[in-house]
Amino acid sequence: MLEATRTLPFDIKDYLRLDTMPHFMCPGCGHGIALRALLAAVHDCGIDKDRLAVVCGIGCSGRVGGYIDANTFHTTHGRPLAFATGLKLARPDLTVVVVTGDGDCLAIGGNHLIHAARRNLDITCLMLNNEVYGMTGGQASPTTAATRLTSTTPSGAIEPVFDACALAAAAGAGFVGREVTRQAPALKTLIARALRHPGFAFVEVMSDCTEIYGRKNDLGEAPEMILSQKADMRPEARRDAPDQPFRPNALPTGVFVERDLPEYGERWRAHAAALRGETER
Amino acid sequence: MTARLTALHGNHACALAAVAAGCRFFAGYPITPSSEIAEHMSHALPRAGGVFVQMEDEIASIAAVIGASLGGMRAMTATSGPGFSLMQENIGYAAMTEVPCVVIDVMRGGPSTGMPTRPAQGDVMQARFGSHGDRPVVALAPASVQEIYTETIRAFDLAERLRTPVTVLYDQVIAQLLESVAIPPPEAVKVAARKWANGAGGFQPYAADDDGVPAMARPGDGHRVHTTGLTHAESGFPTQSPAVADRMMRRLLGKIDLHLAGIEKTETLATEDAEVLVVAYGITARAARRAVTELRRDGVKAGLFRPVTVWPFPERALLRAAETARAVLVPEMNAGQLVLEVQRVIGRAPPVRPLGRIDGEPMTPGEIAAAVRELARHA
Ligand SMILES: Cc1ncc(C[n+]2csc(CCOP(=O)(O)OP(=O)(O)O)c2C)c(N)n1
Ligand code: SF4
Ligand SMILES: [Mg+2]
Numbered sequence: 001m002l003e004a005t006r007t008l009p010f011d012i013k014d015y016l017r018l019d020t021m022p023h024f025m026c027p028g029c030g031h032g033i034a035l036r037a038l039l040a041a042v043h044d045c046g047i048d049k050d051r052l053a054v055v056c057g058i059g060c061s062g063r064v065g066g067y068i069d070a071n072t073f074h075t076t077h078g079r080p081l082a083f084a085t086g087l088k089l090a091r092p093d094l095t096v097v098v099v100t101g102d103g104d105c106l107a108i109g110g111n112h113l114i115h116a117a118r119r120n121l122d123i124t125c126l127m128l129n130n131e132v133y134g135m136t137g138g139q140a141s142p143t144t145a146a147t148r149l150t151s152t153t154p155s156g157a158i159e160p161v162f163d164a165c166a167l168a169a170a171a172g173a174g175f176v177g178r179e180v181t182r183q184a185p186a187l188k189t190l191i192a193r194a195l196r197h198p199g200f201a202f203v204e205v206m207s208d209c210t211e212i213y214g215r216k217n218d219l220g221e222a223p224e225m226i227l228s229q230k231a232d233m234r235p236e237a238r239r240d241a242p243d244q245p246f247r248p249n250a251l252p253t254g255v256f257v258e259r260d261l262p263e264y265g266e267r268w269r270a271h272a273a274a275l276r277g278e279t280e281r
Numbered sequence: 282m283t284a285r286l287t288a289l290h291g292n293h294a295c296a297l298a299a300v301a302a303g304c305r306f307f308a309g310y311p312i313t314p315s316s317e318i319a320e321h322m323s324h325a326l327p328r329a330g331g332v333f334v335q336m337e338d339e340i341a342s343i344a345a346v347i348g349a350s351l352g353g354m355r356a357m358t359a360t361s362g363p364g365f366s367l368m369q370e371n372i373g374y375a376a377m378t379e380v381p382c383v384v385i386d387v388m389r390g391g392p393s394t395g396m397p398t399r400p401a402q403g404d405v406m407q408a409r410f411g412s413h414g415d416r417p418v419v420a421l422a423p424a425s426v427q428e429i430y431t432e433t434i435r436a437f438d439l440a441e442r443l444r445t446p447v448t449v450l451y452d453q454v455i456a457q458l459l460e461s462v463a464i465p466p467p468e469a470v471k472v473a474a475r476k477w478a479n480g481a482g483g484f485q486p487y488a489a490d491d492d493g494v495p496a497m498a499r500p501g502d503g504h505r506v507h508t509t510g511l512t513h514a515e516s517g518f519p520t521q522s523p524a525v526a527d528r529m530m531r532r533l534l535g536k537i538d539l540h541l542a543g544i545e546k547t548e549t550l551a552t553e554d555a556e557v558l559v560v561a562y563g564i565t566a567r568a569a570r571r572a573v574t575e576l577r578r579d580g581v582k583a584g585l586f587r588p589v590t591v592w593p594f595p596e597r598a599l600l601r602a603a604e605t606a607r608a609v610l611v612p613e614m615n616a617g618q619l620v621l622e623v624q625r626v627i628g629r630a631p632p633v634r635p636l637g638r639i640d641g642e643p644m645t646p647g648e649i650a651a652a653v654r655e656l657a658r659h660a
Contacts, residue, residue, distance in 0.1 A: 017507075020518065049505060050501055050502075050503050050505060051500075051501055053500055055348070065507075066507055066509070066518065066519075069505055070505055071498075071500040071501070071504075071505055071506065072505075072506075072507045072508070073348075073351065073507075073508045073509075074507065074508065074509035074510065074511065075344065075374065075510070076344070076370055076371055076374050076510060079340060079341070079344045079371065082336065082337075082340065082341035082342075082344035082345050082348070083344045083345065083347060083348040083351075084348060085308075085334065085336070085341070085344075085345045085348065086306065086308060086334075086344065086345030086346055086347065086348025086349035086350075086351075086352070086356070087348035087349065087351055087352045087500075088348075089306070089332045089334060089345070089349060090306055090332065090348070090349035090350075090351075090352035090353060090354040090356075091352035091353065091500060091501070093501065094352070094500055094501065111337050111338060111341070112337065112341055115336070115337040115341070268327075268332060268334075271327065272326075272327030272328070272330070272331075272332075275327045275328055276327070276328055276330070
């Protein structure tokens with residue numbers, strides 16, 4: 001379990017592998033903001049980095065873990081939640097965080113997301129949604145908005161998009177929230193809340209792929225892209241109007257679900273102890 | 282304590298052996314004819330203080346197994362052809378990141394859904410080449426329920442010792458056959474302890490010792506290492522350097538050669554003066570053993586070579602067994618898979634002939650004996 005909130009000021013250098021710098025992210029990439037917010041949240045929650053496991057998929061988002069001075073696992077495309085399930089069941093003493101992308105988590109890994117949400121093991125999942133496959137050169141993802149140009153939608157995307165938060169909530173996640181990288185302090189607070197949640201916690205981080213998606217769609221340079229997040233954002237809107245259809249350019253943010261559900265690891269251990277004729281634990 | 286005799290189905294023996302070998306984590310997805318392994322594990326593991334979890338598919342199953350092993354538990358999954366296909370990418374990941382784990386593949390008729398309730402030996406090459414790229418491969422092929430027990434234990438020992446995934450291949454017949462098994466007493470079960478890293482400062486997670494195997498960092502012990510399926514340096518971090526990539530890949534593949542004597546396992550019957558050598562594995566080897574015994578009674582100089590370890594293929598042992606052979610017969614329940622390896626090892630002479638069965642029926646001693654007689658006549 002997590003220690004009391006830490007009081008020392010946050011210094012990101014305490015949580016980075018400085019010898020891995022410079023990092024490989026493009027200038028202005030939103031994934032760096034997400035990384036910083038995660039580390040600040042880890043600090044705020046007083047999580048010991050020796051007991052922190054960061055499990056990543058494949059993608060630009062998947063490379064985030066390598067910079068973190070913790071136990072880090074760069075797994076296979078789409079599968080970090082499945083790897084994390086084994087790790088957390090084997091090692092309930094670890095704080096397990098998954099960092100995944102919109103392609104990693106919703107396309108190739110969509111099956112693992114819904115089952116991780118249903119199973120409710122104590123894993124915090126950060127999905128960095130930049131609406132594109134950044135790593136492979138900007139192809140369309142399940143969150144690419146209609147009309148957007150990508151290298152596989154050269155005349156504009158026409159598929160409907162996933163509302164990842166609604167999906168996670170419907171699949172049973174106990175904690176679901178969304179924040180934009182523009183609101184870095186709010187993002188940190190949201191991630192800290194997710195880390196403290198005992199059970200599966202899903203956080204969608206609206207991130208910017210400046211170099212590929214931004215360029216291709218004339219969204220401006222990184223500062224313009226991040227400023228435009230404001231116009232798209234409607235804090236807590238989902239709570240106010242839960243029936244509103246999901247529109248990526250009218251983005252509800254905040255915490256959508258926070259409910260206490262039986263955590264799977266605890267359940268398993270109690271179930272197994274009972275079978276062994278032991279009482280609780 | 283002495284061994285205890287009991288009657289078991291093959292899949293039950295596999296589950297009991299895994300638990301005896303210290304396996305405390307099982308993740309799987311149901312598939313005929315392997316499901317009994319999961320069912321037995323779901324019963325045994327909570328009682329043994331372990332974890333059983335039924336995952337959403339085979340990709341997730343092997344991923345969870347690797348995750349649990351990274352956390353420090355001995356872990357296993359079990360499947361059949363279609364599921365084995367789905368696992369291949371992550372088996373490659375375990376080989377690349379050097380994570381010990383055991384994969385049981387109970388072979389059924391294929392390709393595709395094939396004949397789920399019928400035996401086959403169609404995954405021998407998948408076990409060798411199923412995952413992309415070059416990787417160290419260890420696969421064991423037990424031929425009886427007793428051997429399922431001992432080879433499952435050996436699979437855990439080799440997985441831990443070599444830090445690599447180990448596959449146990451057997452077919453639907455022995456999976457569901459009821460045979461007597463001598464269960465060794467716990468003190469006779471030998472599985473290598475994992476080589477954990479100790480001490481902190483400057484630990485290089487992929488710098489191997491003389492045995493070619495690096496020590497593993499246990500999360501929580503303070504090493505805070507990076508594990509990646511990208512080609513990595515000794516530090517564990519990705520590399521683009523051709524020299525480093527070459528060094529790391531050669532060490533990864535070479536650790537099998539360094540341990541060959543401890544991995545290889547074969548059985549021979551009447552090979553000293555054999556004119557026709559039968560090379561067979563798994564259930565087919567039992568039919569071949571019977572055929573060879575009967576042929577000898579009739580004065581036909583037949584012999585049997587049985588690789589118990591199919592991968593790495595026991596080349597030198599085969600060459601020794603084939604010294605007097607004028608022809609080699611490779612019966613298997615597929616259209617000719619391991620025969621390709623036997624042909625590669627033997628070379629141009631003596632001739633190596635396949636004998637394949639792909640109708641979902643096990644090979645009979647009679648058809649093997651007939652093929653041997655035919656070869657003996659022309660040899
Ligand atoms: C099995 C498999 N299929 C495809 C790929 C290629 N691939 C690598 S990253 C990626 C997409 C990443 O997109 P996303 O998850 O959104 O991450 P981002 O790079 O945008 O952060 C793909 C398709 C792969 N590595 N493995
Ligand atoms: S390609 Fe896009 S997502 Fe990847 S690092 Fe560059 S800006 Fe970020
Ligand atoms: Mg993306």
